[in-house]
Amino acid sequence: MSVTMNVPSNLRQFTGGQAVVECDGKTVGECLHDLARKFPGIEMGLFDSEGNLLHYLDVYVNLESSYPEELNKAVKDGDELHLTLFTVAGG
């Protein structure tokens, strides 16, 4: 299954500045691990030390939150994923 992954700007240092990349997998978790394989170093911005999705990161599948399934949420070919960081600054 190939999906489109929208990468937030704070993680684009690992994707060579690319905002949108292609990933493979049958679940959100598999897609994120594929992302980490393709772009080493990015996993620090995705997973905690136990391999769970960082609690301040959300993954939207076709514009809908994957929470609470998160990494286990199934995806299908052509789905669009958005990684979003919980932002808290007020400028």
Place this chain on the structure above:
Amino acid sequence: MLTDDELERYDRQIAIDGFGKEGQEKLKKARVFLAGAGGLGCTVSLYLAAAGVGTIRMVDPDAIELSNLNRQVLHWTEDIGRLKVDSAAAKLRRLNPNVKVEAIGQKITAASISSLTAGFDLLVDAMDNLPTRYLLNKVALERNIPFFHGAVYGFEGRVMTVLPRETACLRCVYRGDIPEEKTPVVGVTPAIIGCIQAAEVIKHIVGIGQLLTNKLLIYDGLTMKFTELKVKKNPDCEHCGQLVKDKK
């Protein structure tokens, strides 16, 4: 009742379909609580004052530093060291003397939030930390008054509007705490996000258009894309879940 001066000042927005003198009167009567006088707070307050919101209470304990000036556009070089709320209030009063601006240089805490927000119709979240944002979300839910959230990071920003008992709240979207860090930001980001927050506030007061409820609008200035993510009410939400159950 609008004065001749006000009718002339707001002539171009009164002319908007669905706005009219009635909408302007609603703005004049409105009392908006604004948490934060930083990048978002400067922009939100500037456009609410320009639009003729009757009373704006700004709360922020911080003093202005040189490193604030790339984005906090109501604070100028000669204001360094001054309280942000005093600096902002002075500029806003010069922009629009019809608007009552209350400047409170205090930190918003669990103990103070109730008295600080008492008597206000809307809460605008322009804070710089999640715990205070949670306090604001919670008090808005308790008081059943709308809550307008905005946040920024670098060239990115996000906005959502909460109508208690009806729509998803901030806690439905955010979980846990977030590690504190020095956040990068370029001035145009809080300008854009703050303008959207101000637009939401004005629309809600006047009663026109559609709000960003059950939606999280993400702005990416690097790709110049806006993405509208769907947000659902969490029935087990720590903040609004019980309100929904009570309503049933």
